[in-house]
Amino acid sequence: xxxxxxRAVGAEVMESLTPGQQVLKIVYEExxxxxxxxxxxxxxxxPRPPLVVLLVGLQxxxxxxxxxxxxxHLRRRGQRPLLVAADLARPAAAEQLRRLGEKVGVDxxxxxxxxPEEVARAGLREARRLGADAVVVDSAGRLxxxxxxxxxxxxxxxxxxPHETLLVLDAMTGQDAVATAAGFQEAVPLxxxxxxxxxxxxxxxxxxxxxxxxxxSIRFVGTGERPEDLEPFHPERMxxxxxxxxxxxxxxxxxxxxxxxRAEEVVRKVREDRFTLEDFLAQMQEVRRLGRLDELLALLPxxxxxxxxxxxxxxxxxxxxxxxxxxxxxxxxxxxxxILDASRKRRIARxxxxxxxxxxxLLRQFEEARRLMAAMVRGGAPAPAFGGGARRPGRRRR
Amino acid sequence: xxxxxxxRLKAHLARTRxxxxxxxxxxxxxxxxxxxxxxxxxxxxxxxxxxxxxxxxxVSAVREEARRLGLRDAARxxxxxxxxxxxxxxxxxxxxxxxxxxxxDPRTGLRLxAEPPTVVLLVGVNxxxxxxxxxxxxxRLREAxxxxxxxxADTFRAAAAEQLRIWAERIGCDLVRQAEGGDPAAVxxxxxxxxxxxxxxxxxxxxxxxxxxxxxxxxxxxxxARVAGxxxxxxxxxxxxxxxxxxxxxxxxxxRSFHAALGLTGLVVTKLDGTAKGGVTLAIADELGLPVRFVxxxxxxxxxRPFDAESFAEALFLDPRAGGRTGPAxxxxxxxx
Numbered sequence: 205x206x207x208x209x210x211r212a213v214g215a216e217v218m219e220s221l222t223p224g225q226q227v228l229k230i231v232y233e234e235x236x237x238x239x240x241x242x243x244x245x246x247x248x249x250x251p252r253p254p255l256v257v258l259l260v261g262l263q264x265x266x267x268x269x270x271x272x273x274x275x276x277h278l279r280r281r282g283q284r285p286l287l288v289a290a291d292l293a294r295p296a297a298a299e300q301l302r303r304l305g306e307k308v309g310v311d312x313x314x315x316x317x318x319x320p321e322e323v324a325r326a327g328l329r330e331a332r333r334l335g336a337d338a339v340v341v342d343s344a345g346r347l348x349x350x351x352x353x354x355x356x357x358x359x360x361x362x363x364x365x366p367h368e369t370l371l372v373l374d375a376m377t378g379q380d381a382v383a384t385a386a387g388f389q390e391a392v393p394l395x396x397x398x399x400x401x402x403x404x405x406x407x408x409x410x411x412x413x414x415x416x417x418x419x420x421s422i423r424f425v426g427t428g429e430r431p432e433d434l435e436p437f438h439p440e441r442m443x444x445x446x447x448x449x450x451x452x453x454x455x456x457x458x459x460x461x462x463x464x465x466r467a468e469e470v471v472r473k474v475r476e477d478r479f480t481l482e483d484f485l486a487q488m489q490e491v492r493r494l495g496r497l498d499e500l501l502a503l504l505p506x507x508x509x510x511x512x513x514x515x516x517x518x519x520x521x522x523x524x525x526x527x528x529x530x531x532x533x534x535x536x537x538x539x540x541x542x543i544l545d546a547s548r549k550r551r552i553a554r555x556x557x558x559x560x561x562x563x564x565x566l567l568r569q570f571e572e573a574r575r576l577m578a579a580m581v582r583g584g585a586p587a588p589a590f591g592g593g594a595r596r597p598g599r600r601r602r
Numbered sequence: 603x604x605x606x607x608x609x610r611l612k613a614h615l616a617r618t619r620x621x622x623x624x625x626x627x628x629x630x631x632x633x634x635x636x637x638x639x640x641x642x643x644x645x646x647x648x649x650x651x652x653x654x655x656x657x658x659x660x661v662s663a664v665r666e667e668a669r670r671l672g673l674r675d676a677a678r679x680x681x682x683x684x685x686x687x688x689x690x691x692x693x694x695x696x697x698x699x700x701x702x703x704x705x706x707d708p709r710t711g712l713r714l715x716a717e718p719p720t721v722v723l724l725v726g727v728n729x730x731x732x733x734x735x736x737x738x739x740x741x742r743l744r745e746a747x748x749x750x751x752x753x754x755a756d757t758f759r760a761a762a763a764e765q766l767r768i769w770a771e772r773i774g775c776d777l778v779r780q781a782e783g784g785d786p787a788a789v790x791x792x793x794x795x796x797x798x799x800x801x802x803x804x805x806x807x808x809x810x811x812x813x814x815x816x817x818x819x820x821x822x823x824x825x826x827a828r829v830a831g832x833x834x835x836x837x838x839x840x841x842x843x844x845x846x847x848x849x850x851x852x853x854x855x856x857x858r859s860f861h862a863a864l865g866l867t868g869l870v871v872t873k874l875d876g877t878a879k880g881g882v883t884l885a886i887a888d889e890l891g892l893p894v895r896f897v898x899x900x901x902x903x904x905x906x907r908p909f910d911a912e913s914f915a916e917a918l919f920l921d922p923r924a925g926g927r928t929g930p931a932x933x934x935x936x937x938x939x
Contacts, residue, residue, distance in 0.1 A: 263873060263901075264729025264846060293901070295768035300761035307760075347876035374729060378651040378850020380878035387877060401728060404813035406852040429728075429758075 239439035253337035261372035263345030266400030272304035273434035288327030293344035348387025400426035528556035630676035653885030695893035721837035726844035728811030731872035736808035737769035738906035748803030753793035754779035755786035787829035814859035847880035872898035
């Protein structure tokens with residue numbers, strides 16, 4: 205995988221990025237590409253409706269909940285879906301789907317007591333009878349080791365003849381993701397995957413495994429327990445999540461001065477002398493995000509010899525103190541810090557759990573920042589550090 | 603320099619197609635016992651969800667043992683690894699304060715209350731297998747002569763109580779439930795009272811799945827445990843985290859969070875009959891000092907077994923089938939442009 209190296213060497217050195225940031229940016233872009241590039245693929249559009257979607261996966265991966273979410277998604281897209289309860293193994297699975305269907309306003313087909321493939325077949329007939337243009341088939345959870353059940357899912361697949369066969373995978377899955385995806389892929393031709401339970405703190409490395417090792421594209425991610433908590437998959441967001449960067453994309457956008465609107469807003473405010481402590485807080489948050497980047501760069505193997513990113517990062521505790529001070533102010537005080545007299549300062553210090561000198565320090569910092577930024581906006585001087593090292597304000601002037 | 607990051611990433615991904623046992627075998631074939639071998643072994647363990655701290659401890663235990671035995675080549679390393687892991691697993695939880703008071707009862711595999719009913723709380727993230735485990739545990743208790751009451755305290759998931767009712771019917775045990783959306787703590791309170799009134803031996807509480815990052819839901823669980831304690835001093839006697847074997851490193855975060863909120867007494871590892879061998883369990887048991895009480899090995903009621911550290915470790919490191927099944931070669935990373 206020489207591409208990153210070549211790109212890093214060949215790339216025009218963007219004046220706004222340190223070498224470390226640039227390398228990270230390229231890694232991030234490659235990772236995004238690896239995850240499927242920009243933009244999530246849509247569900248197939250069959251030449252003749254109804255669109256049939258079969259959900260498969262391990263026990264407890266989230267198939268039934270996802271089936272209801274997907275049905276709601278289709279309904280909101282203006283389609284008329286039907287849910288088919290083909291999980292006959294788990295007790296009360298069909299009942300669960302029935303109640304979820306009720307909640308999302310979608311009909312649920314439950315067969316008599318036949319086999320899952322018969323339920324799937326009957327469900328399709330029912331869909332045609334009702335004039336439904338989409339069918340979501342929920343299947344029983346199964347382990348790929350279980351030959352009998354893998355045979356069964358083959359039969360269900362044959363009966364449903366789905367346009368989309370989606371693997372529902374728990375986002376918290378570890379290295380087993382690959383074995384599971386490969387196991388299902390062997391039994392039925394998977395067309396994509398849905399990553400469920402992404403609302404926790406799982407990094408979602410499973411997404412990478414699915415895509416890179418099994419070649420599955422991820423279509424949706426589950427982001428909560430409510431039926432509406434299903435979102436199209438965004439490779440670039442997943443890439444930042446895996447890198448542990450939070451919203452790294454917006455950081456780069458700012459770094460490349462793409463996010464001009466916000467920057468211009470700050471310029472305008474400074475020019476009109478309306479830059480407030482509220483804005484100051486936002487600026488500090490940006491600096492803080494840079495801090496996380498520093499940490500990450502230090503951790504990445506092979507990057508240690510790079511010069512440290514020049515942004516000095518205020519330590520976490522100092523940052524928290526400053527934030528607490530600003531948050532202890534009234535909105536009026538944040539807009540017009542000049543009204544802060546001794547008694548107000550004492551109140552703020554108490555509220556933030558710090559000494560009055562801390563409040564004074566912050567105000568001095570703020571005044572300094574405001575003065576420097578005003579100077580920059582007027583004269584375009586090189587961006588000096590403020591408030592612990594932010595170089596942000598200068599960036600927007602490109 | 604930068605290329606190495608993605609190279610490593612891709613190499614890791616390619617390797618995860620092989621199973622742990624196979625990877626270790628592949629690593630060891632014809633190798634001498636040197637530092638680079640131990641380093642690679644460490645990386646493999648981490649990639650197998652064993653967690654960095656536990657992996658490091660295992661590697662150093664193996665290194666020491668190999669030195670003591672005067673081993674020159676790597677052939678016996680998997681065996682040493684399995685033994686070291688088994689030792690850590692069986693020691694997990696024994697040194698903890700309060701551990702002495704509750705050696706599990708050999709028949710049920712649980713710490714029993716001095717006065718029945720014994721209250722067992724099952725907790726975990728969504729889909730880990732709590733409801734099925736509750737049923738299997740109730741079955742186990744019934745077989746051991748401790749007539750159980752199942753408490754359907756998952757009042758959130760649609761038809762969860764209905765699922766448990768069907769199980770209760772199959773097992774032939776009592777069920778206490780309320781309407782959907784009810785207060786889970788109230789269900790537990792009622793179930794304990796019912797068990798006392800009917801002279802039952804145990805109460806097995808199924809709770810709603812929740813992600814460990816949701817503060818309000820974790821607090822709700824704390825309340826359930828407190829109310830159980832109010833209904834019967836000393837309850838819940840067991841608070842078991844149900845975790846499924848495919849769970850990766852996130853399992854450690856889950857366990858930490860549930861442990862901080864509730865004070866877990868042990869683990870149940872489910873879905874071990876699949877391709878996943880539950881490497882993260884090792885990290886959890888080791889780092890948090892929590893014993894594994896049971897493993898789930900199938901969909902039948904009798905498929906909940908007491909945990910056996912040796913066979914778990916052997917399955918993890920010495921699986922004879924490992925490496926034999928590597929998945930389809932189809933579209934690997936190299937197939938992409």
